[in-house]
Amino acid sequence: MRAASRATALALCVLAVAAVAGCRRSAGDERLRRGDRLVTATISDPKTFNPLMSVDSASGAATNDLFEGLVRLNQRTTLPEPMLATSWEHDDAGTTWTFHLRPDVHWHDGEPFTAADVAFTFDAIYDPKVPNSLRHVLTVGGKRIDVEVVDPLTVRLRLAEPFAPLLNSIGFVILPKHVLGKALTDGTFAQSWGIDAPPEKLVGTGPYRMTRYVPAQLLQYRRWDGWWMHAESDVMLPRIAEQALLIVPDQNTMYLKFLDQQLHYYSPRPEEIDDLRGRAQRLDVKVERVGLDTGMLFVSFNRNPAHYVHDGRRDPRLDWFTDPKFLQAIAHSVDAQSMIANTYFGHGERATSAISPENKVFYDPNLEPYAYDLEKARALLTEGGYVDRDGDGVREDRNGNALEFDLSTNAGNQVRERLCSILKEDWTKLGIRVNYRPLEFTTLVEKLSTNFDWDAMVMGFTGGVEPHNSSNLLRSSGNLHLWQPNQEHPATPWEAEIDRELDLGARELDLEKRKQHYWRIQEILHRELPLIQLVRQEQFVAYKSYLENFVLTPWGLYQPERIAIRP
Structure with missing residues (x-):
């Protein structure tokens, strides 16, 4: 297993200490005091206070406690x-x-x-x-x-x-x-409740009302005493009278504020976890594992004829990327231990399915991961006719085409760039020539959705409790069906079967019967490998030890209205 880069984490810790020691306080920057006020943080200002128009996490965080659903x-x-x-x-x-x-x-x-x-x-x-x-x-x-x-x-x-x-x-x-x-009625709904709206004009049914917004600094909230849940409880709900949401430019600043005791809780990055554990007693915090990431990280190969077939000529890469032997070899070359060590500092697990194990209802626990086994991967490639015929260290297919392709991800995403580095290293050992080409995000989106000019891509998708919400990725006609989007008719029998299972799963109201359709989809994906799963990060939270009823799950805070600050 490759050694993890602990030097990076150490450097971050040193910088954090220096920054906290030398920073000056601005408006909204004050250390926590025991009382009835909860302080958290968000990255960037909200773009709107209209929850229906919100497309960013900062806007969602700003209005989360003002409104409710059925x-x-x-x-x-x-x-x-x-x-x-x-x-x-x-x-x-x-x-x-x-x-x-x-x-x-x-x-x-x-x-x-x-x-x-x-x-x-x-x-x-x-x-x-x-x-x-x-x-x-x-x-x-x-x-x-x-x-x-x-x-x-x-x-x-x-x-x-x-x-x-x-x-x-x-x-x-x-x-x-x-x-x-x-x-x-007037056609101005989309412009309603912009960030210039006075806080008192934001009318919801939720437990809090917004009282103040200072751009680039903070949002403040006060408990609404007319909340219906308070009337149904024997204690005042929500338990905390005031909240403040500090606005920070990036994750580093958020971490510094937590170290400076300006925040009640914080979700640390993997490289910060050991540092926080070492500081836990001094900071009076608990550091706890929340669970696995609910999304997925994967490598996918382009199977789109629109990119590989021109003027009746078929690019050999299309044959490779649809060859079960090639895909199985790639799956057996995923060095999950090294990925976890080098990207998550040991805080992760090998992924086997597009659905996270945290989804207790729809995750299929019967799938076995493809073991990291380069010898087996080599044997599979040889069985598929990929052999180094000229002794240059690169395998050729049966027609003499060198096994060479591009590997991309979005530039600047350090986790995905490290994953690409590990994949390239092992694929080179297998006799594959890999050209790593990181892409600016706009270019990446264009290649995935418009010109389809890509070979292999390391990507990630968020996940939720409802598997139907991934239908745009899994359905053959979906525009997010990365490996061959917008199909008029399913290109393969297995994609047609996934389409049928998606339809059946959406219509089946019996939960036990319904989950079988999504288990079947996971089995097909595991066999056909359009999305070769990599690893999942373990999520942690650090929070003040005097917070009562604080329960963070992979899906969010459990009953946040019952969180209290112990005197």
């Missing part, structure tokens, strides 16, 4: 649980869903929350003048969901066909019709 994810069970809706049921066909809304819920301005607000939010999502990502998710069977207001506390949704992901898809925030209805 349901929310239970981060422990990974199943939806009631929020603004108390209960729901569907008919036998699974095409009509009825949601019963929570009574006595009010907006921050005192107006009652009703079914009309739910219908209005759906109208905003489907409005062509309101660009948003939810419209695609909520298009079922090619049609929008029909929303009926049965009475002030009952909403009925009618779908064109059964859609099992519905509950995992309607956790989006509900917006006030009485505040934003005119803007939707």
Whole structure:
């Protein structure tokens, strides 16, 4: 196994100590005091305070506690649980869903929350003048969901066909019709609640109200005493009266602020974990493992004839990249131990599936990883007819073409660049000539989506609890189906089978039966190797030891309203 570069981590620690010792405080920079105020941080300013228009994490973080949805994810069970809706049921066909809304819920301005607000939010999502990502998710069977207001506390949704992901898809925030209805009618909804909006104009049903926004410095929040969950509890909820969200330019600055005791909790990078453990007692923090990354890192090979077939001539790379022997050899050349040591400082695991093991419902635990075995990889290449015929150290295929191709990833992503370096080293040992070509992100996107001019790519995708949300990647017609996107008809029988399983999985309402469809998809991907899985990072959190009920899961904070600061 290759030795990890501990020198990098040591250098970062030295710089951190020096920076903390020498920094001057600016507005918003003050050390924590025991009290009723929670301080966290986000990277960059929000772009909007309109949650439906939000496409960046900073905007989402800025409004997360102001608004609520009909349901929310239970981060422990990974199943939806009631929020603004108390209960729901569907008919036998699974095409009509009825949601019963929570009574006595009010907006921050005192107006009652009703079914009309739910219908209005759906109208905003489907409005062509309101660009948003939810419209695609909520298009079922090619049609929008029909929303009926049965009475002030009952909403009925009618779908064109059964859609099992519905509950995992309607956790989006509900917006006030009485505040934003005119803007939707006038066609100005997309411009509503920009970052210049006064905080008191942001009206939600959530546990906090925004009280102050200072660009490039901080956002401040105060508990809203009219929150419905407080009325249903024997203690004041949320437990913490005030919150501050510091705005920092990058992860390094965030780490420095945590070391300077300006933040209550922080998610450290792998190279910072050992350093934080050494400082835990002095900083009065606990450092705990949260779990594995919920996304995936993989290497994929281009199988698109649009790039490899011109004027009737077929580039040999297309034959290599669709050859099971070649792909299996590549899978057996993934040195997961070295990747974990050199990119995650020992904090990671070998990945076997496109779905993370943290997804307890849909992850298939029966898949066996391709063992790192260069001898087996060499044997597979030889079986496939890839032999060094001229003694130059590079294998040739049966037609005498040298086994040579480009390997790319997005330039500046240090983790992926290290992964590429390790892959290239082992592929060279196998007799493959690899040209590493890092790409600027805009160029990378162009190659993946427009001109398809690439050979092998190390990429990553985020993951969630709902596997249907990956259908744009897995479906043969998807525009994110990297290895051959936008297919009019499935190019292979196994891609056609994945398409069928995606359709069946989306329509099956019985959870135990439904998960079998996604297990089958994972088995096909594991066999056909369009996405050769690499490694998953272990996630950690460091937090002040006097925080009570602080539970961070791979899917987020569990019941954040119950977090408290011990006096």
